[in-house]
Amino acid sequence: MYLKSLKVEDFASIAHAELSQFSAGLNIVVGDNEAGKSTLLKALRAAFFQKHRAGGEAVKEFQPYQGGNRPLVAVEFTLDGVDYHLEKAFLQRQSAALSWPGGALSGDAVEDRLAELLRFQHTTARKQREDDFRGAFGLLWVDQGRSVRGLDIGAGRDALTASLEGEVGQMLGGERGRGLIAAAKELEGRFFTATGKDKIDSPLKVAREEYRRIEESLTLKREAYRELAQKIDRLADRRKRLKDYEDAGTLSKAESALAEAEAAAHKAGERDREWQTAASALKHAEAIRQAAEARLRQRDALARNVDTTQHSLDDALRLFAEADGQLREANAELTERTKERQALTEAERQAAQRHEAFRLAGEIERETDRLAELTRAIAVAEALGQEMVEKRRAVSAIGLDEAAVAAIDKAEQRRRDCEVKLTVAAPTISFAPSGDGKVVAPSGERLAAETAIAVTEPTSFKLEGFGCVTVAPGGNAASLAEEERAAKDALTRLLARHGAASPEEARAKLAEAKTLNGELAAAKAQIRALLPDGLDEARARREAVEAGLTRLKAQKAELAISSDQSMPGEAELRATLETARRNRVEAESREHAARRLIEGLAIRRGTAESEVARLTAERDRLGAELSAAEAETPRAGLSAALGRAEADREAKQAQVDLRDRERAESNVEAARREVEDRREALRRITQNLQALRDETLSLEGELRAEGGNAIGEDIARMEEELVPLSKKIERLTLEAEASKLLSATLATAQREARELWLGPIKARVAPYLRLLHPESEIDLDEETLEIRALRRRGVEERFERLSAGAREQVAVVARLSLAHVLKEGGHPAAVILDDALVNTDEMRLERMHRVLREAARELQVIVLTCRERDFRDLGAPMFRL
């Protein structure tokens, strides 16, 4: 297919346009916006696909905008080596003409020939739609703004498929294939839902349910039949048993056995009653006999009682007399013992007094001595005390002590030291008067010649005859003299203070004081030795001793023992006293024993006395009772009555023994049990029989009721029904399986067929796509033939999510590929792109140029664009509107 030229007149916005000499490869048609590019494409479509006679909306838009009313399109094209000229006029004076070398058509024949040449069908729809299919050829033309929508095949899919069938042969089966697929789906739809599940009204399911229902019902019926059969068996069994009972006469036998047992029991009862009567008579006689016996026994007991009481009384009287005598003897003994004890007590008292008096005398003597000693010691001590007072006074008169003497010594020492120093330092004057010159010392004393006098202070010596010489020691001597004076003064003051004339005297006085102190200490020690407790204490003791002595003397005086009596020794007195005490104690214990004896005897006597009284009363009462009884019935009478009662009882006993033997023979208990057993047996037999009759009747009733219910027939019928039903299920199962298999097999084959012819498109796309988007491939939907996704490096990107640029590029290359495939199949194929790459960036546009050049080697490609520069460098023929 090769479009050679296009002429458009009075077509919508285009008044006149003529493009001639299109190349067989790439062509660029440039026009500004509103220049009519899209209208040009519309006109081309109209020429090929629009019936020239058409009216209505589809052609109304062909109406020219200015002047004229006969839109006209003329196309020159080459197809399968034949050059055609096509011219169509619309709306007014409609016309169509197709001519080629050696032929020409006009009118409707042109439309039919076009459809044949371009392999499309005219729509039969009254109202034409924009996307109505115009054959595969038309699909290769991309309207402005539609490139981003992918292949955008839409409703044209089936037709495209049909169109493509041309080059993939009968692969797709065509209309018949689609019909068979639908039919298979319908067959499958009888059994299965769209999701492959069992359909609710599937005939197979219905048949299976029917089968199950019959089976269930059959099970129930069989069960019922079994029960019925059991009932029948039971009825036969019950009837047989009833007959056995009757044949054996079980019931009447049991009845007569009961009657016999009852008669035996009656007889046994009689015997038993006779025995009971005899036994009660015996009991009565025995009672009488026992009463008589008791009365006799009572009388004898009473008599024995009287005797016994009398004996006891006698014994009691004897005991009393004995106790009384003994008591009297004991009293006498006690009197004696008391006397003895009193005498011995007195003896003891006297011995004690004597011993006491002796002891007191000793005591008084000792205390007197003690008093004398104390008095003496006190006197000595008092003398020593007086002495000490005097000595203390002397000591204190001396008024010196060691310290004072030491101080005095020290002052003396100092004075001597000063004197020595002065002596050394002071000038020594010696007067050696001539003749008898006299030298008088200031003191008026005459000084011996040749005497060296040490002058320690200015001293005026009167030298007779001369006058007065004053010597004054100078320098050191003067101060030393002063010192010496001070020391002398100090000493003097000390001595004065202590009343001593000189240090020697002071020392002598100190020695005296020491001697006195020693004597004081000695006196003190002496007193302490005499009276360790002190003087006052000693005095107090002396008073106490004195008082004690007075008391002792008084005590002694109290004792009525004259001191003048000759006194035996201590030991003797003590022995006497001990002996007396022992005697007295012994006497006391003897007296005590005698007293206790009396107490015991008194109790015995009292007891015996009261026993005697009691027994006497008892004997009297019993005696009276016995006399009264004897008076009423004598003992002999009682004895005779007992004899009679015993005889009667013997007779009654013999009667009872007889009846008991008879009773034992008939055994009333056994007879009674026998009756009970027989009665129970009869009851059971009757019950059994009744139960059997009842059951028989009930079974007969039940079976009669069920007799006509045709259960056996039902079972047989259902069993037979199951046979064809199971065959039907088998058949339907096979049909269901077959329908599924058929449908699946057809679907698989169809899918594979599609794969088969989608393959070439994909193969064609691949090299173009690699130019634009390396390592990518497109994914076409088998069903819709739409571009589903772009797969880049294994990552799938849904087509509608790609950028607008990518979408239009992919769509254009897919379209080019499709055109290749169609062309190879001998279809007319020319690609027209109306501003199809407006979203593409420069780099990719560059690549798209290569794609277009590549495609144009085999295909005619016409690019309509408003951007000349985008395609300027392509070097393709350029047409301007």
Place this chain on the structure above:
Amino acid sequence: MIRLLHTADWQIGKPFGGFEPELSGVLRAERVAAVGRIALLAEERRCDAVLVAGDVFDDNFVPNRDVNRTIDAMRGFSGPWVLLPGNHDAALSVSVWTQFRRLADQVGLRTAVIADKPEILTLCDGRLAMLPAPLTRRHEAADVTEWFDDARTPPKAIRVGLAHGSLANRLPEAAEAHNVIAEDRALLARLDYLALGDWHGFVEIAPKTVYAGTPEPDRYPANAPGHVAIVEIDAPGAAPRIEKVRVARFDWRRLSLRLDGDITALEEALSVLPAPGDTLIHLTLSGSLPLRDRVALEASLSAWRDRLFHLEIEDADLFDEPDEDDLDAIDLSGFVRTAVERLRAKAQDAADPERAAAARALRMIYVEHRRLAGAAER
């Protein structure tokens, strides 16, 4: 001379559950109708008695309706009917016989003698001594005819035994061990005739020993059902004259056809039937057919199904064998052809678990293709 009509195995009340309800009703009714025909025959041939050798009823529990209709049908014969309880209607403590007695009393049928006890029955003014061996249970382990041997009958009376069970060692299928009857019972018991029931075909099985079979067939047989025996015995010890008389209405037949690429045999076999409307056919088909023939066969069978009383087809051994023509007819190429080829491969692969389904799928697509083609033509 005495003339007896010997029949057996009426099996009144048999439900025929394997048939459509409409057909089963007809089959059921026909069993009672057969009794009516027997009564007329007995009356016509002046029989002295009719002996029914067991299984009068199909079950011990049948609806009163069946019993009443049977009683009505029996009225056509004025002589005595001797009815023997068989294994289907054993004389249990309560049985269909309890019901029969009650209903017969109600309508005043006096000619029926229920031989439910092993006791000698003297009939025909003492000329006939019947020795019945009723079954009182479905299955008897012992031979209930043993007592015949020692049964004393008047010397002038003809001794006829009546029993229901399998004659030992004589029947082809010796499966049933129950209710066995000694094969020489007629001889041992000095019988003039032993009337037997249980075997549904007519067969004189031992000397003086006959199975009358069922008078109206109730299954596809291999023996000869649908008859009664009319027996004439001149005197005690004389050989009986036995006549086999057909009384059946329905013809039950088994047919086996092998169809190999051709279905004409079907027409040939069926078109010779004398009364298709009273015929029941069990047809076993085998062989193999191309799809076009198979489709044609289905159409033909469908037509015969309408004409016959009943047609039952067993075609498990009849295989579809689609040939190239079949496949070409569906589609010459394209994916449909691919699918068809695949299905054929599956159907021909004996090891394929879906083999049968594939074969059926092929037939289905063939039929669908024809339907679509037909629609297209119209």
